Amino acid sequence: MISLGASRLEALLESAQLLHSSLDLDDLLRHLLRSVMGRLLVSKALIAVESGGEMRLALVRGLPRLKAGEVYSEDDARACGVEYVFPIGEERHPVGTLGIGKPINKEINEEEIEFIKALLGLAASGISNARAHNETTRLNQELDQKVQDLRTLLDLVRGFNSTLDPEGVARLLSLTLTGHWAIRKHAVVAWREGHPPASRAKGIELPPLEHIKLQIADLPEAARTNDLPESELSVKLISQGAELVLVMRSGDAPIGLLALGPRPGGLPFTASDMEFGAALAAQAGVAFENSWYFRETVERKRLEQELSLAASIQENLFPAALPRLAGCELAARNRPARQCGGDYYDTLPVAASTDRHPHLLCVADVSGKGLPASLLMSNIQATLRALLGRIPTLTELAAHTNELLYATTPSNKYVTAVLVQIDPVRGNIRYVNAGHTDCLLLRADGEAVWIQATGTPLGLIPGMPYSEGSLELHPGDVLALYSDGVTEAQDEQEDEYGEQRLADFLRPIAHESAETIVDRIFAEIDRFAGAAPQYDDITLLVLKRLSDVEE
Amino acid sequence: MPNPFVLNTTNREDLSIMSIEGYLDAHTAPQFEEKLQAEIEAGRTRIVVDCSKLSYISSAGLGVFMSFIEEIREHSGDIKISGLAPKVRHTFEILGFHDIFDLLDDVQAAVKRFEDKPTREV
Numbered sequence: 295m296i297s298l299g300a301s302r303l304e305a306l307l308e309s310a311q312l313l314h315s316s317l318d319l320d321d322l323l324r325h326l327l328r329s330v331m332g333r334l335l336v337s338k339a340l341i342a343v344e345s346g347g348e349m350r351l352a353l354v355r356g357l358p359r360l361k362a363g364e365v366y367s368e369d370d371a372r373a374c375g376v377e378y379v380f381p382i383g384e385e386r387h388p389v390g391t392l393g394i395g396k397p398i399n400k401e402i403n404e405e406e407i408e409f410i411k412a413l414l415g416l417a418a419s420g421i422s423n424a425r426a427h428n429e430t431t432r433l434n435q436e437l438d439q440k441v442q443d444l445r446t447l448l449d450l451v452r453g454f455n456s457t458l459d460p461e462g463v464a465r466l467l468s469l470t471l472t473g474h475w476a477i478r479k480h481a482v483v484a485w486r487e488g489h490p491p492a493s494r495a496k497g498i499e500l501p502p503l504e505h506i507k508l509q510i511a512d513l514p515e516a517a518r519t520n521d522l523p524e525s526e527l528s529v530k531l532i533s534q535g536a537e538l539v540l541v542m543r544s545g546d547a548p549i550g551l552l553a554l555g556p557r558p559g560g561l562p563f564t565a566s567d568m569e570f571g572a573a574l575a576a577q578a579g580v581a582f583e584n585s586w587y588f589r590e591t592v593e594r595k596r597l598e599q600e601l602s603l604a605a606s607i608q609e610n611l612f613p614a615a616l617p618r619l620a621g622c623e624l625a626a627r628n629r630p631a632r633q634c635g636g637d638y639y640d641t642l643p644v645a646a647s648t649d650r651h652p653h654l655l656c657v658a659d660v661s662g663k664g665l666p667a668s669l670l671m672s673n674i675q676a677t678l679r680a681l682l683g684r685i686p687t688l689t690e691l692a693a694h695t696n697e698l699l700y701a702t703t704p705s706n707k708y709v710t711a712v713l714v715q716i717d718p719v720r721g722n723i724r725y726v727n728a729g730h731t732d733c734l735l736l737r738a739d740g741e742a743v744w745i746q747a748t749g750t751p752l753g754l755i756p757g758m759p760y761s762e763g764s765l766e767l768h769p770g771d772v773l774a775l776y777s778d779g780v781t782e783a784q785d786e787q788e789d790e791y792g793e794q795r796l797a798d799f800l801r802p803i804a805h806e807s808a809e810t811i812v813d814r815i816f817a818e819i820d821r822f823a824g825a826a827p828q829y830d831d832i833t834l835l836v837l838k839r840l841s842d843v844e845e
Numbered sequence: 846m847p848n849p850f851v852l853n854t855t856n857r858e859d860l861s862i863m864s865i866e867g868y869l870d871a872h873t874a875p876q877f878e879e880k881l882q883a884e885i886e887a888g889r890t891r892i893v894v895d896c897s898k899l900s901y902i903s904s905a906g907l908g909v910f911m912s913f914i915e916e917i918r919e920h921s922g923d924i925k926i927s928g929l930a931p932k933v934r935h936t937f938e939i940l941g942f943h944d945i946f947d948l949l950d951d952v953q954a955a956v957k958r959f960e961d962k963p964t965r966e967v
Contacts, residue, residue: 438939442904449903453871462875466905469874473908476941478915496912558945 302409305333309413313420317427319343323353326417330394331355334406338375338395341382342366343421349391356395366391378402380410383418390421443570446474450574454581458588460484460492463581468494471554471574475567479535479555484542484582486549489589492582498534498553501527510548513541515572518563519553538563540571542579549579597664601632604668611671613641618649620718621769621843625808626835627816635831636660636667637777640675645683650719650843654682657775657835658711659730666707673702674709674752688715692726692749692760699753708754712745712775716767719843723773724764728752731778734797736804738770742797745775767839772804772811779832783819786826791819808838851898852880860959861889862952866898869906878909885913890922891963893955897928902936910946923947923964927955 338356349366381388479497509527522528542550710730729751735743749760850873851866949955
C-alpha cells in the first residue's frame with residue numbers, strides 16, 4: 295500500500311463530502327470527472343454508468359467521437375485515445391467505468407493510481423445512493439402520475455354527468471385530454487344516426503365521416519398511429535400529425551374517433567397512457583350515448599306536445615253538429631290513424647242555414663301530418679268559409695281555393711277534396727272532385743255511380759281549371775264521401791279494400807239509417823284489415839235521400 | 846358548492862389580467878374557455894392568468910390553456926400564469942406545463958416577464 299500525501303488526502307476528503315452531499319447523479323459524475331481531470335491534468339476522459347445490464351456513456355470530455363448515451367466499449371474508447379480504464383466500485387460488479395487519456399507532460403505514477411482508486415471507491419457509494427434516490431423519485435413521479443390519471447378520470451365523469459348536449463361532451467373530452475397530456479393538436483368526432491355529428495378539432499383535420507366509418511371497425515380502443523396497419527385512414531391521420539387514436543364504442547359499434555397530436559418534448563405515449571386514454575374514451579362513449587338519448591327524449595316530448603296541440607286544433611275544425619237537411623239524413627265520422635291525422639270533413643250552409651237551403655259538404659285529405667297538416671286544414675276551412683256565398687259556382691270556388699292555397703302554403707303542401715253542393719229542395723247535387731279519391735253514389739236500385747276527379751288537388755298547381763258534375767238524387771239513394779283510408783285499407787296480405795267491395799257491402803245495407811251505415815262501414819273496414827296495422831286516417835260522410843221535398 | 850368558480854378580467858394597457866378563483870374542473874372549464882376565447886377574439890393576446898385564489902385545477906382546466914396557446918403565440922402574445930399555490934403548481938408540474946408556460950410568483954412578476962419576454966417558442 296502506497297500512502298497518499300497530505301494534499302491528496304485533503305482532496306479526497308473534499309471530494310468525499312461533495313460526492314455524498316449530492317443526490318443528483320449528473321452533479322456527482324461531473325464533480326468526479328472534474329476532480330480526476332484537474333488532479334491528473336488529462337484532457338480526455340469519460341464516465342460510463344451501468345444501466346439495465348449495460349454500460350452506457352454518461353459523461354464524455356475531449357473525445358469527440360464518443361457520445362453520452364451510447365453503449366460503452368473499452369476497445370472503442372482506447373481507439374479514441376483512452377489510456378487508463380478503472381472500474382468504479384467492485385471490480386466484478388462495477389457501477390461504472392472511468393476512462394482517461396494520457397496526462398499532459400507526464401506518466402501516471404502509482405500514488406496517483408491509488409488516489410484515483412480511493413476516489414472511485416468513494417464515488418461508487420455516492421453513485422449507488424444517487425441512483426437509489428433517482429429510482430425513488432421516478433417511482434414517486436409515476437405514483438403522482440397515476441393519482442393524476444385517476445383524478446382526471448373522476449373529474450371527467452363528473453363533468454359528463456352534468457353535460458346534456460353532444461357538443462358539450464366533445465368539448466369536455468377534448469379539454470381533458472389536451473390538458474392531461476399537454477397536447478395542442480387534436481380532433482374528436484362522434485356520430486349517431488339521425489343526429490348531426492359532434493366534433494371539435496385544433497390542428498388536425500379528420501377525413502370525411504363516411505371514410506372514417508368505413509375504416510374504423512377494426513381499430514383497437516387505443517393505438518399509436520405508427521402501429522396501425524396501413525390504410526387510407528392511418529395514412530391521413532399520420533400526415534395530419536396524429537400520434538395516438540382512440541375509438542369510442544357503443545356496445546361493439548364504433549360511434550366516435552379521437553386523434554391526438556404529439557406530447558411536448560417528444561414524450562412517448564406509453565402503454566399505461568393508452569390504457570388511460572381507452573378508459574376516457576369508454577366514458578366518453580357512454581356520455582355521447584346519454585346526450586343523444588336525452589336529445590331524442592326532448593324531441594319526442596316536443597313532438598308529443600305538438601301533436602296534442604294539432605289534435606286540439608283539428609277537433610275544433612270538425613263541425614260540432616251536422617246540419618238538418620230537408621228530405622235527407624246525414625252522418626259523418628273521422629278516425630285518425632294516430633293522435634293527429636290529415637283528414638278533414640265539413641258541412642257549410644251556402645247562403646242561409648235553414649234545412650231547405652243549399653249546403654256544401656266537403657271531405658278533404660291534407661298532405662302531411664301533425665301540426666303543419668292541422669294548420670293547412672284550418673287554412674282550407676277558413677278559405678272555404680270566406681269564399682262560400684260570394685262565389686257563384688263550385689268550379690270558381692275550387693279555382694279560387696286552389697290559387698289561395700298555392701299562394702299561402704309551401705309548394706309541397708296540398709289538399710285533395712271532394713266538394714258537393716246539395717240542394718235539399720230540388721233534390722240534386724253539384725260536385726267538384728279536386729284530385730280526391732273516387733266517391734260513391736249508390737242508387738236505390740243498386741247501381742253504383744262514381745264521383746271521379748274533375749280537377750287537380752288544391753294548392754298544387756296554380757291556374758288549373760276545375761269542371762263540375764251534377765246528379766239528381768232520388769229517395770233511397772245513398773251518397774258516400776270518404777277519404778282513401780276507406781278504399782285503400784289493407785288486409786294482412788296487403789290487398790286493398792277497393793271500390794268494388796265498398797259498393798257490394800253498401801248495397802244490402804242501404805236501407806239502414808245514415809248513422810248505421812257509417813257504423814257498419816267502419817266495422818267492415820276493421821274486419822277486413824284484421825291484424826294489419828292501419829296507417830291512414832278514415833273519414834266517411836254519408837248522405838241518404840229519404841224523400842222528395844215539395845218546393 | 847363549497848368553492849365556486851369565479852372569473853374576473855381587468856385590462857391594464859394592452860395586458861388582460863384574468864383572475865380565476867375556486868375550482869377549475871370539467872364543470873367550470875367551459876366558462877373559462879369562453880372568456881379566454883372572447884379575449885382573443887377581441888384581439889387581446891397578452892394575458893396574465895392570476896391563479897393566486899385558485900384552489901384546484903383538473904386536466905380539463907389545463908386543457909383550456911392548451912386550446913389557445915398556439916394561436917396566441919402566433920400573434921406574438923402569450924399566457925403567463927402567476928401565483929400558483931403549491932398544490933396547484935404540483936399539478937402543473939406533473940403534467941409538464943412548467944415546460945410550456947411561464948409560471949411566475951405574482952401578477953407583478955408576470956407583467957414584468959411580458960416586458961422581458963413577450964412570447965415563447967411554441
